[in-house]
Amino acid sequence: MTGLFNNPRRRLRTLVKKKKYDEALEYGHGIEKGLEHDPDIAFIIGTIYYIKGNPEKTLEYMDKTLEIGMFDLDALAIKASVYLNLKNKEKVIECCNKIKELDPKNKSLIEIEDELKKI
Numbered sequence: 001m002t003g004l005f006n007n008p009r010r011r012l013r014t015l016v017k018k019k020k021y022d023e024a025l026e027y028g029h030g031i032e033k034g035l036e037h038d039p040d041i042a043f044i045i046g047t048i049y050y051i052k053g054n055p056e057k058t059l060e061y062m063d064k065t066l067e068i069g070m071f072d073l074d075a076l077a078i079k080a081s082v083y084l085n086l087k088n089k090e091k092v093i094e095c096c097n098k099i100k101e102l103d104p105k106n107k108s109l110i111e112i113e114d115e116l117k118k119i
Contacts, residue, residue, distance in 0.1 A: 077108035
């Protein structure tokens with residue numbers, strides 16, 4: 001019964017939802033060692049870094065997410081967005097090609113490809 005009330009993913013998401021990003025990062029880093037094979041934890045931490053504007057850490061955590069679950073479309077889309085902001089066309093195209101293999105009609109893919117044409 002206590003598992004229902006002690007869900008680390010839920011607590012982490014709640015902190016993000018409340019925009020308590022620093023507290024969420026502290027909590028996330030505290031639990032990530034014990035949950036190192038959980039792609040959701042890595043993804044949430046990476047997303048916080050994305051929100052905070054830290055491209056290096058975002059890419060690090062999206063790579064961790066993709067090591068665990070290589071078919072994570074959201075992680076690939078965030079990586080592509082970061083590379084798009086860094087104006088690294090080659091890496092954007094690489095991410096987009098992986099997304100196309102998995103879901104050719106992906107909405108994020110279409111948006112990223114449209115933005116890619118502008119740089």
